[in-house]
Amino acid sequence: MEKYKETSNYSKEKLIWMWLAIITLIVWVVFETKNILAGKLNFTAIAYILLFAGLLIWRYAISYTYALTKDELIIHSKFLSFSKKVVVPLDIIENYSDQYVKKFFRRTGISSYSYRYSSGDGNSTRILLFRKNGKKQAVLFKVSDKFMQELQKLMPEKYLDIRQYH
Numbered sequence: 630m631e632k633y634k635e636t637s638n639y640s641k642e643k644l645i646w647m648w649l650a651i652i653t654l655i656v657w658v659v660f661e662t663k664n665i666l667a668g669k670l671n672f673t674a675i676a677y678i679l680l681f682a683g684l685l686i687w688r689y690a691i692s693y694t695y696a697l698t699k700d701e702l703i704i705h706s707k708f709l710s711f712s713k714k715v716v717v718p719l720d721i722i723e724n725y726s727d728q729y730v731k732k733f734f735r736r737t738g739i740s741s742y743s744y745r746y747s748s749g750d751g752n753s754t755r756i757l758l759f760r761k762n763g764k765k766q767a768v769l770f771k772v773s774d775k776f777m778q779e780l781q782k783l784m785p786e787k788y789l790d791i792r793q794y795h
Contacts, residue, residue: 630698630699631696631697631698632697632698632699632779632783633696633697633775633776633779634694634695634696634697635694635695635696635772635773635775635776636692636693636694636695637692637693637694637695637746637747637749637750637752637771638750638751638752639747639749639750639751640749640750640751642751643748643749643750643751644749646748647685647689647748647749650681650685651685654678654681654682654685657674657678657681658678661674661675661678686708688747688748688749689747689748689749690708691706691707691708691747692706692707692708692747693705693706693707693745693746693747693750693770693771694706694707695770695772695776697776697779697780697783699719699783700718700719700720701716701717701718701719702716702717702719702722702757702780703715703716703717704716704717704745704768704770706745715743715745715768717757717759717768719783719784721759721760721761722757722758722759722784723758723759723760723765724756724758725755725756725757725758725780725784726755726756727753727755727774727777728753728754728755728756729753729754729755729756729769737758737765738765739758739765739766739767740764740765740766741764741766741767742766742767742768742769743766743767743768743769744769744770745768745769745770746769746770746771747771750771752771752772752773753771753774754769754770754771755769755770755771755772755777756768756769757770
């Protein structure tokens with residue numbers, strides 16, 4: 630049974646960057662199409678265009694749903710007919726924070742981390758640290774303050790003050 634559920638939402642400020650990137654991609658595609666029609670085939674440019682388009686899709690087109698139950702955090706990502714669910718049991722969580730600091734990952738020896746948020750989401754980036762199969766791992770996600778308050782109610786003793794890593 631879900632205690633709290635939240636879906637990623639887009640802020641206008643973040644979406645401006647998305648639209649600028651889409652316009653840049655369109656201009657780039659038109660330029661490369663003109664070059665192809667002129668007989669100048671550039672495989673590197675085509676590869677970069679595909680890579681750039683994939684990056685835009687990955688960072689903006691996937692929607693995320695975050696749910697808290699009494700035993701686990703569930704992050705469900707959806708894109709077209711594809712979906713993926715990440716379940717983190719609350720009992721394996723070592724720490725969590727409502728701030729994101731890049732230095733933190735280098736200093737704590739986290740072996741892997743994954744992004745589970747849309748770049749268009751206006752919420753703050755949060756960190757959830759856990760140990761799985763003996764390795765330190767982290768999930769970066771964007772949720773509201775209300776979601777973090779609900780998480781703190783379930784795990785008040787594990788809150789991490791990340792300001793020491795600045």
